[in-house]
Amino acid sequence: MRKIILEIEPDLKQVISYGIPAFKLDKDVVCGLAARKNGCSFYPFSGSVLEALRADLKDFSQTKSALHFxxxxxxxxxxKLMNQRQVQIMVKKKRK
Known part of the structure; x- marks a missing residue:
């Protein structure tokens, strides 16, 4: 997953955010990953990302903040997940 994320957006910096490996662009976290006993999770650091891609994610277990796989x-x-998050970040920056 890390390799795929960095292939999609090579300028991301790897950090730890909320105790999990995450990927930042400038000051904003784009996504994070976690591995657990029962599987892995993708965290878009925004509850509305998963909602916006609901049709694409219908086969996955999820919470408001994480996609489980x-x-x-x-x-x-x-x-798609990363692009949706990056669009949100850009919109937020334009509002400031």
Whole structure:
């Protein structure tokens, strides 16, 4: 997953945020990952990202803030998740 994320956006910095490995662009966290006993989770650091991509995520277990999976996510899906988050970040910056 880390490799896919960095292929999609090579300028991301790897950090720890809220205790999990995460990826930042400038001052904003784009996404994070966590591995647990029962699978892995993708964190978009925004509850509305998963809601916006509801149709693409219908086969996955999720909470408001995390997408849970036990098999690798496709690069296409990771790109959609990251793009949605980056759009939110850009909109937020334009409002300031």
């Amino acid at each position: 036990d098999k690798p996510l496709s690069k296409t899906l990771v790109r």
